[in-house]
Amino acid sequence: MRNCDLVVAGVGGQGIILASRVISYAAIAAGMEVRTSEVLGMAQREGPVTSQVRMGYGLFGALIPSGHADILLSFELAETVRNLYLLKPGGLVVTANTAIVPTTVALGLSTYDREALLAHLRQTVPDCVFLDADRLAREAGHVRTLNSVLLGALAALQRLPVPTDALRETLLSTVKPNLREVNARAFELGCREINTH
Amino acid sequence: MPKKLLMGNQAIAYGALLGGVQVVAGYPGTPSSEIMATLAPLAKEYGFHAEWSVNEKVALEVTAGAAFAGARAFCTMKQVGLNVAADPLMALAYLGIKGALVLLVADDPGPHSSQNEQDTRLFARFAKLPVLDPSCPREALEMTRYAFDLSAELQLPVIVRPTTRVSHAYQDIEVEAAYHPLPVSGFKRDRAWVALPTTARQRHPVLNRQQEQARAALTSSPFNEEFRNRAENRTGVIACGVALGYVREALALAGLDQTVDVLKIGTPYPLPQEPVYAFLKRLDRVLIVEELEPVVEDQVISLAWKKGLTVTVCGKHDGLVPREGELDVDRVLMAVRTFAGVKAEAEAAAAATAPALPFRPPVMCAGCPHRASYYVFKKAAEGLDVVFPGDIGCYTLGAAPPLKMVDTCLCMGASITVAQGLYWAEPHRKHVAFLGDSTFFHTGLPGLVNAVYNKANITVVVLDNHTTAMTGHQPHPGTGQTALGEPAAAIDIAGLARACGVEDVRVVNPLVPGKAIREARAALEFPGPSVVVMNQPCIARAKTGNTRFEVGRPDLCAGCWVCVDELGCPAIMPGDNGPTVTDKCVGCALCVHVCPSGAIRRMRPQ
Structure with missing residues (x-):
């Protein structure tokens, strides 16, 4: 099987790292090598979080070169656009249409234009799946x-x-036992959203 | 063996376990902190000693003592922590050790979360100690284990230096926890343990001879490896540490992987000569790729000159490889293309210009008590001419707008001492130093003693959130808990300040802003050094109740935006008709105090 480079992106607190780990564990269980890299420490502080996951055989380093990621899985629209430079031409984007507006926008120090972000993705990524994931x-x-x-x-x-x-x-098997049921439902809803559209 | 997904720092912890570690000490610092977090439960399970020390100097001295007694000791810190531990380190190289002493120093090229990007390999060369530079988490495990044996063999401390992309990378690793400690031989009285000028004169030539012994040992280590493709290849790359992966991938992407050979160097100081000489002598040109300083490059140039080689050495000195910042495949690809004279493929037509992206800096959490403390002092200092020297921790985030309450930040503990220097230069202004509880114990205390002794009229605010928050909530001497989670004496910061001779010491709850502002004002007006302990646990760990707030009386909201403009709380965002409190609210009620029109109300339970 071909190697797969995946970028998981979003904002601290959205569960990005857990999603990255689940994919990594599954890849190891399937007999693949795995390398991941993320810069930790900002997860609880509303900062951008990116986890790079490389799966396959004969892997080099843990960092994906620009324009080489097969898939960008993103939890937040602005972070989707921020990480597009990593995606290879023809790569797949799966993104929540969630917008998390940072405090700097409230303070008038930057802007958040949701419509412009959506339009940019529609225009530049032929293979882009939008999900009303929060709903x-x-x-x-x-x-x-x-x-x-999103995993589903x-x-x-x-x-x-x-x-x-x-x-x-x-x-x-990664989430706490008391959260299995709700996560199983969420995974199913994610699957169904793709299969029925 | 079972295959696990391990973080570099977890792998390093297993390396120490397999190396038979008996005493572990460290101080938290990104990207090194998870090593201790992994070792602490193993210490409980296998019965060795592990501690969070007060600072890096203390940690290194604790582990040095253990090694003097013949134990295998392990010390962990981040790169700037080594500056704090430089005093014992430089003398330790002269004294040497018994047992083994491995010093793990995690570097942070970038830097991602540090005040500089100093290169520990250079420090190792300065201290004349061997250093190992892992290329990936798996090798970090092997190198850490190996470092214990090397240290025991050379009777010298050995440094292992991972970088962020090793410490915080994950990799599938086969590992089995096994612990086989050697008996501790015991401390034997000997003048050799006493660092006197006579000892130093005797030991310095010995230390210099040990450089050659270390070089020989590292030559036969498994960490330097040649990736040779064809006998006729005349160009090569020397790839150091984490750069190995970037180099091999960049060569493949540039179509150079068959024509350019690679020598991987995992032991940058002292640089093994034989493998490097064997590599260089058949090449016309070589590129050295290493992060930060030209540590290997300088040694390669020196070796080539000494051996009379005509090979052209490229790297930092001709600007091919950046000397600042972190490397990645993109940057190395550019370097190898320039080196090999290969043009980049034509770039695809420029894609549509992306819309402006929101600036998303890390911020203090909703409900963070530091926000309240800064607000309190901002209010208390109104009408006064005040400078606010700051320090290192989550509260450094208070430098950003709208709080802008950090006027200086230098290094751990420097808020108190920089405040004194500013005061002596401008005694007519008031100087208020902010630092956290863990930072206060780390290096704040000597500064406070200095302020009292030298009569500096400053105010010191200890932001006591009962944890070392920024690095992942490690305990410290004020928390009443050890690294292993066992109960310990909780050292009282206010009591310490009084014992140091501070006459005005107040313990204040920043989340009762009215009273806190009055207390803060009184501390500012006190003639002589004063200490205010802002006592409120970190919101990320505190159990928050069900209390939440909302703009419950929008009819009263005057649209002044003071709640947003003064606090910068991530739970208050612009809504359609003025500010709204979002579901990130944890109920600290600071905004209720700030709102001049009483529009923000406690949310009724639903």
């Missing part, structure tokens, strides 16, 4: 299951080198 997470039972919704959608698109069932099982 699906709430439907599943908790906003914090956003990562499971990504699995259903069948572009990861791990099968959907394996990803679901890894997810459910």
Whole structure:
């Protein structure tokens, strides 16, 4: 199987790292080598969070060269656009249409133009899947299951080198037992969203 | 063996376990902190000693003592921590050790979360100590284990220097926890342990001879490896540490992987001569790729000159490889293309210009008590001419607008001492130093003693949130808990300040702003050094109740935006009709105090 470079992006507190780990665990279970890299420390402080995951055989370093990522899985619209430079031509973007407006916008120090971000993605990424992921997470039972919704959608698109069932099982064995049910629902809703559209 | 997804720092902890570590000490600092977090539960399980020390100097001295007694000791810190520990380090190289002493110093090229990007390999050369530079988490494990044996063999401390992209990278690693400590031989009285000028005169030539022993040992280590493609290749790259992956990938991307050979160097000082000479002598040109300083490059130039080689050495000195910042595949690709004279493929037509992206800096959490403390002092200082020297921790984020309450930040503990220097230069102004509880214990205390002794009329504000928050909530001497989570004496900061001779010491809750402002004002007006302990636990760890706030009386909101403009709380955002409190609110109620029109109200339970 081909190697796969994946970028998981979003804002601290959205569950980005957990999503990255679940994919990594599933890849190891499938017999692949895995390298990931992220800069930690800002997760609780509203900063941007990016996790790079490289899966496959004969891997080099943990950092993906610009324009080489196969997939960008993003939890937040501005962070989707911020990380587009890593995506290879023809690469897949799966993004929540969530907008998290930083404090700097409230203070008038920067701007957040949601429509412009959406338009830019539609215009420049032919293979871009938008998900109303926050709504699906709430439907599943908790906003914090956003990562499971996105994992479900990504699995259903069948572009990861791990099968959907394996990803679901890894997810459910990674989350706390009392959260399995709600995350299983979220994963299903993410899958269904892809399969019915 | 089971395959696990391990972070570099976790892998390093397992390396220490496999190396038979008996005493571990460190001070938290990104990107090194997870090593201790991994070792502490292992210490409990296997019965060795692990501690968060008060600072890096203390940690290195604790581990030095253990090694003097013949134990295998391990000391962890970030790169700037080594500056704090430089005093014991420089003398330790002369004294040497028994047992083993491995010093793990995590570098932060970039820098991502440090005040500089100093290169520990250069420090190792300065201290005349061997240093290992891992290329990936798996090698970091192997190098840490190996470093214990090398230290025992040479009777010298050995430095292992991962960088952020090793410490915080994850990799699939086969590992099995195994612990086989050697018996501790015991401390034996000997003048050799006493650093006197006579000892130094005897030991300096020995230390210099040990450089050659270290070089020989590192030559036979498994960490320097040649990736040779064809006998006729005349160009090569020497790739150091984490740059190995970038170099091999960049060569592949540039289509140069068959025509350019690679020598990987994992032991940058002392640089093994044989493998480097064997590599250089068949090349016309070589490129040295290493992050930060030209540590290997300088040694390669020296070796080539000494051996009379005509090879052209490229790297930092001709500007091919950047000397600042972190390397990655993109930057190395540019360097190898220039080096090999290969043009980049034509860039694809410029894509549509991306819209402006929001600036998203890290901010203090909603409900963070530091925000309240800064607000309190801003209010208390109104009408006074005040300078606010700051320090290192989450509260450094208070430098950003709208608070802008950090006027200086130099290094750990420097708020108190810089405040004194500013005061002696401008005694007519008031100087208020802010530092955290862990930072106060780290290097704040001597500064406070100095202020009392020398009669500096400053105010010191200890932002006591009962944890070392920025680096991941490690305990410290004020928390009443050890690194292993066991109960310990909680050292009282206010009591310490009084014992130092500070006559005006106040313990204040910043989340009761009215009273806190009056207390802060009184401290500012006190003639002589004063200390205010802002006592409120970190919101990321505190149990928050169900209290939340909302703009419950929008009819009263005057649209003044004071709540947004004065606090910068991530839970207050512009809504359609003025400010709104979002669901990030944790109920600190600071905005209720700030709102001049009483529009913000406690939310009724739903």
